[in-house]
Amino acid sequence: MKTLKEKLELKPQESWDNSGLQIGDYNTDINNIMLTLDVDLNIIEYAINNKIELIITHHPFLFSSLKSIDFSTYEGKLIKYIINNNINLYSMHTNYDMAEFGVNYQLSKILNINSYEVLHTVNPDGSGYGGIGHIEPVNIVEYAKKVKELLKSDHIKLYCNNNDKTVSKAAFCGGSGSDFIKDAIAKEADVYITGDIKYHQAQFALQNDLCVIDAGHYSTEYQSLHSIKNILCEIEELNVKLMEVNTVKEIIL
Incomplete structure (x- = not known):
């Protein structure tokens, strides 16, 4: 305890x-x-x-x-x-943001990602920003709707090349997580949940077969x-x- x-x-x-x-x-x-x-x-x-x-x-x-x-x-x-x-x-x-029981921890609980590793490591003890873990395989559009519901977002944005895509590995970061799109790609995430995604950042993600759910800065934090x-x-x-x-x-x- x-x-x-x-x-x-x-x-x-x-x-x-x-x-x-x-x-x-x-x-x-x-x-x-x-x-x-x-x-x-x-x-x-x-x-x-x-x-x-x-x-x-x-x-x-x-x-x-x-x-x-x-x-x-x-x-x-x-x-x-x-x-x-x-x-x-x-x-x-x-x-x-980087604390053991901080933003990563609470966001993972809400998204039902019970086991995850840190997305972008900053400190020698392995702590850092965001997380990445496995989810039950699900259609990306249905998953985006579920994320909206779980985070109680008024609206979300889904960037994806294929609405029929099945996702099973999700990365996440509360607030403005666009700096870690490359980490999500490198760790082979199917989808990345964060906020404050700009046009060209979304374009880069799509070029690398990464779907992005922009659920807003407030709702993810x-x-x-x-x-x-x-x-x-x-x-x-x-x-x-x-x-x-x-x-x-x-x-x-």
Whole structure:
């Protein structure tokens, strides 16, 4: 049985990333926690009204260095509200992407890929981004529909040269996984599930007989927050609220 500390163990973040404490004080006593993929004004207002003391996001609120904090800007307004209401903001990004119980783990569970290897290895211990494993042989169009259902996506995009193709080996990566299309091809995946696929990236995949299911950045990542919630809820003193809110609004016409 894994301990709470072991379940929450994060990997080293990428050099370009900015995980960790964004705003706040490590010495603050915490009871009320909110989990969300990102923060926006509505999220912060909800936190204020519900006396949230700690917001944990996947995507860092502050990515690059600040040269000024202008309260008339959107970012400046959020910073002002966060500080004035004694809210702590903490982010778990690439260090959670690669964690044992992180994004890969939760996505594999949702997709019913019970045994998988890491798609793109980064760290000496073999951890990294995404995963690849075997699934029951299924028609690609039917599988794409199933993925949409499992991930609760509003819509998906399927790139495939042959709608009659049977797939039995699936690669996956939460968020923007286009950088690892070559890994999926090299490991002989039949289909790759991720988000944010561009035209020429899809073209390259198709040229190499790889089907791609673009299920969206949000839908392939936010459900990993359930793992964090389940782990934190093992501490009786904590009240944990999971916000299933996509802050990047899409209108399907």
